Amino acid sequence: MIVRFFLRAKHWKVFLLLFGIGFLGDVTAITSSLVPTRSPLDLWESGFLITAAVTVLFMFCFLFWFWAMGTFLDSILQPGQRLGMRIFRLALIYPAVYLTIFMAFFLSLSVNPWLFAVIFPLHVLAMSSMFYLLYFVSKSLVLAEKGKASSFYDYAGPFFLLWFFPIGIWFTQPRINRLYAERMNAETVEL
Numbered sequence: 001m002i003v004r005f006f007l008r009a010k011h012w013k014v015f016l017l018l019f020g021i022g023f024l025g026d027v028t029a030i031t032s033s034l035v036p037t038r039s040p041l042d043l044w045e046s047g048f049l050i051t052a053a054v055t056v057l058f059m060f061c062f063l064f065w066f067w068a069m070g071t072f073l074d075s076i077l078q079p080g081q082r083l084g085m086r087i088f089r090l091a092l093i094y095p096a097v098y099l100t101i102f103m104a105f106f107l108s109l110s111v112n113p114w115l116f117a118v119i120f121p122l123h124v125l126a127m128s129s130m131f132y133l134l135y136f137v138s139k140s141l142v143l144a145e146k147g148k149a150s151s152f153y154d155y156a157g158p159f160f161l162l163w164f165f166p167i168g169i170w171f172t173q174p175r176i177n178r179l180y181a182e183r184m185n186a187e188t189v190e191l
Contacts, residue, residue, distance in 0.1 A: 006068035007180040011173035014065060019166055021061055025054035052103040059099050062165070066133045067092055069176055073140035076183055081143050088136050091129040098126040134162050141172070144179055 006014065028051045070088050102123070105115060138158035142150045152159075158175075161168030 002064055003068040006065050007072055007176060011170050014173050015169045018061055021058040025051060025058055028054055056100055056103060060096060063092055063096055066137055069137045073144050076144050083136055091132040094129045095126045098122055134159050138162055
């Protein structure tokens with residue numbers, strides 16, 4: 001059901017969902033920062049918990065969008081062109097787990113600076129996972145459209161559009177919609 005929503009949704013719906021949740025998180029963060037705090041524990045009372053929850057919700061929606069695109073695009077590629085779902089799944093799961101744990105320990109970073117030494121490499125790994133997701137979806141999209149091998153030059157446009165996702169949604173999602181509609185039409189003709 002989630003996959004079908006993201007594959008059939010128009011670009012403006014995906015934009016409103018992701019940007020709306022992100023905007024809600026920003027408004028919550030700004031509003032909570034206006035309340036004067038005396039200690040790190042006051043941050044919990046001033047809205048940090050709500051901000052963290054909205055941030056995690058945004059990340060899960062963003063990752064669900066990538067999951068829907070990646071699994072669909074992989075399913076329509078020829079077996080010799082597929083990039084491999086194992087690393088893709090790991091790259092999807094790790095940032096979600098990392099962000100949830102990071103938000104739980106965020107306030108402890110100011111109290112225990114040694115946690116930064118632990119968090120930093122985990123953060124770099126999460127960022128690497130996100131770049132792999134960009135690579136996987138953008139390359140799979142171009143492979144699905146062209147049907148032949150492609151170089152980075154061919155999928156650099158979708159890669160950077162997805163990286164700057166508020167803009168990229170408007171260009172990438174219609175391509176996903178078109179491929180999904182073609183797939184559904186081909187399946188109904190086969191029946």
